[in-house]
Amino acid sequence: MDGSRAHASAPTYTSVCPLSEVPRLGARVIERAIESGGNVAVFRTAEDQVFALADRCPHKGGPLSQGIVHGDRVACPLHNWNIRLDTGTAVEPDEGCAARYPARVRNGLIEVALDGGIQIALDGAIVVAPDGA
């Protein structure tokens, strides 16, 4: 809860595609110009959770959407950094964070709040609430 309270108002969700259009343990990309914040990767886990992160690894900008998704992490395809899908933070001992966008599934559709990514502080505790909470 605390993480989104830092966000002044509730996020505005945009419908992106049906859940079934993103492969399990895979990702798709929302293309955006750099000046609009750049590409966003939309991930789907084995348990059908969805997450959205800036499609840029904090290490050297690798496209996270092209990585291997495992558990709640994605391995960057360029140098194998592991990034947590729920926070965008790199798994220790690597350090860094990819901007995170709120994402959810409604009526079988993936929705992402694209109005400005949330950068989580390295020690920031973000609470993942269940759908509809």
Next chain:
Amino acid sequence: MVGNGMAGMRTLEELLQLAPDAYDITVFGAEPHPNYNRILLSPVLSGEQTLEEIVLNDRDWYATNGIALHLGKEVVKIDRVQRRVIAADGTVERYDRLLLATGSTPVILPVPGKELPGVITYRDIADTDAMIDAAKRFRHAVVIGGGLLGLEAANGLRLRGMDVTVVHLMPWLMERQLDRTAANLLQASLEAKGLTFRLEAKTERLVAGESGRVAAVGLAGGEMLPADLVVMAVGIRPNVRLAQEAGLHCDRGIVVNDTLQSFDPRIYAIGECVSHRGSTYGLVAPLFEMAKVCANHLAQMGIGRYGGSQTSTKLKVTGVDLFSAGNFTGGTDTEEIVLSDPANGVYKKLVLKGDKLIGSVLYGDTVDGAWYFKLVREGRSIGAIRDRLMFGESNLGDTGHQGQMRAMQLPDDAEICGCNGICKGRIVAAIKDRGLFTLDEVRKHTKASSSCGSCTGLVEQILMATAGGDYSASPKQKPLCGCTDRTHQDVRDAIREHKLTSIPAAMAFLEWRTPNGCATCRPALNYYLISTWPKEAKDDPQSRFINERAHANIQKDGTFSVVPRMWGGETTSSELRRIADVVDKYAIPTVKVTGGQRIDLLGVRKQDLPAVWRDLGMPSGHAYAKALRTVKTCVGSEWCRFGTQDSTQMGKDLERALWRMYAPHKVKLAVSGCPRNCAESGIKDVGVIGVESGWEIYVAGNGGIKTEVAQFLAKVKTAAEVLEYAGAFLQLYREEGWYLERTVHFVSRVGLDYVKKKILDDASERRALWERLQFALDGEPDPWHEPERASVDARQFVPLTPVSTAAPDRAATAVSAA
């Protein structure tokens, strides 16, 4: 836990990782300090490091992990009946499980005067402080004992300005770690640093001066050495008093079984105080191996067994490179290979028994110490490399380090890892600051040697010299990844024997610890499944690296490269025109000729890939996959005035027969039409060289990180035989190789003799292998032009477009859908 030292604390750290809530933990430490790195007392003594720098777990760490810590309290009694321990100050704690990590105590010579002020041992921070203090006030020091510890103490005292004499009972220094020649070199270099030695000298008595403090050491024969400080470093013995008094069975140490339990199964013992299968250990690597097993058992995941360790030694005296491992003295049934270059101060001795390396002593140039130690531990046959063994692993062709061999002589700003741009100073700092002990930890924290691995030897040297004595290079049985304890071989065997045909089935059967693996194990499992059960196991694209999922080669900016397949490196005007048109139409920024005789189109946007492939009308080439890459050819007898065979046609035939062949790692072939070898067949996974009377086949060459010359496999007469032999070799590699193991490493692991037995000695086996390969490849689709049959997920080439804006959902504070 009784004992707050490195072995015990390592056990707790491992235990906390496995089962953080299994126990309420209490630690007793006799010293008033939190756990520190005892190995680094010598650098503290010599002034190269401070006490604060060698602390491994500070007090906050204990508090954070909920561990009750009793410092400066010596446990004096174990009450096994009521299951409690009692400390000297009366503190009592109860236990369900007790871990004894009481370490060892220094041996004190039974000579007159041993209790005089100024006579100390060398074991802990208090001793180190006493030495530092004495060096400020006094001039003469005598160190009794010319072993590892004694010499480090002597060196440290000398660096602090004292006149130091080392008294040693034996004819040469470090007689348990060195042979006479190496010891003489060592002695000469220490003498150059200002140390004095008395060898074959027996200490008879210690004499007090007017102040009551020790003033001289009397040797047998009458010589008196002036001494304001006497350091006894004549050995250690396991500290078993507490265990003995509690009635636990002890010999030299506390006797433990393979799960580190004493004769009372509630009481574990670990570290220097134990006796395991008749051996005691005083070095850190075996203690850490024990810690892993013990923690495993305490966490009730009782799968680990400790089977004993072999140890190696590295002296931590700055400027002296010295390494020994295994049995280096040899015996009647051993042979020695010796290199001695006194002017350069280099001496190396390798001891062999049969075709195995059993020990080594290195002086002056220790770069290959870790490699030799690995060969000793693995007990691998070194017959094939015996002639080059002395010149070390790096002599086999490491690139990227300007031939630099001696890590400790390099300045801090010297680049060690050329891939990641990591210099020596950063590695040293990470090892010291973060208390790293293993190569894996250094790789994780610094990235050094984590990419191509060619600087591993240098990093290991820095690790040895910085973290001390020795360290675990790699366990004998390396697990596939962090998700499992199984090795690559275990996994391959299980998939074959139990006919596992899907990743979830394999993970369930092999008790994977993670729900869906990681980026290391999933591609390996996927390969093992499809190579073991072709046509039955289903390929999982999400378990393939992006290049094999998108069938193009990802570049640093997220674009891809496309390498149209040109069979045998031959092309036509029509193909070239199509390539040129595609480059223009899709504004492809770079066109590059590759080393494999192909044309690389770099910077293709992912969404353009399907159209680029369609317009090219050529397979894109597997130029990125763990698969057959290219077959490189020379022009051969068709045009060349020297050519003896039609190498181009042979290359085309091989490439047509083998393309779409996935393998544990990339596979490169070459065919040359004569021994001038213009196609560089000598450094390929399979290299074929035409001669007047037929074809020579070479295998397991490599032109990458280590240039490895391919080894001769067979000579055959016909092109059909070339296909059969090469195919059989590659199928053997496909069936038995470990994922990401190149042919050179596969052959060095199983031995060329084994390969020859399978392929040359047994014609039916060879034909069966070749048939299995053809069966696996038969009907395999072309992913560029039959994407549906190849189950290529076409959705990946289409970007998502947000379609409608949902109303702001005031109720939702969810940051993610669950």
